[in-house]
Amino acid sequence: MQARMKQPALMLPDAMKALMALAASAKQSGLPALTAMLVHLRASQINGCSVCVEMHARELKHAGETDKRLFAVAAWRDAPYFNEAERAALALTEAVTRLDDRADPVPDELWQEAAKHYDQPALAALLIQIGLINVWNRLNVATRQVAGALPG
DSSP states (O other): OOOSSSOHHHHOHHHHHHHHHHHHHHTTSSOOHHHHHHHHHHHHHHHTOHHHHHHHHHHHHHTTOOHHHHHHGGGGGGOTTSOHHHHHHHHHHHHHHTGGGSSSSSOHHHHHHHHHHSOHHHHHHHHHHHHHHHHHHHHHHHTTOOTTTSOO
């Protein structure tokens, strides 16, 4: 596989700065870093972004994540390895990533479950992390970026 073009954010320095600033702002919220990484991996799996799946799996492994949990992210509902807060974050990730899959994309019960585990700043950061990874996924998938080919 060959990329259609260079990664768009790398071509537009102001875009990269904006994406990095958005990521940095979400890290100052109280959302656990491991939760953000799980969210990035799950959205990337849904979107079929090989660059991000590889990168975030590696990132989780480097952060000390166990193979059991790492291998089970795609099937988190049926795996006993995730706590209730992580499950709420993963459910919200799936809903926000798949907005067109149902009439009420983010039902009240799903929202309330997430709000039960995360205060307003952490919930805001969670939503920003979900949106941000979806932007990266879409840039990489549209331009057919190759896993392992990007710097970093």
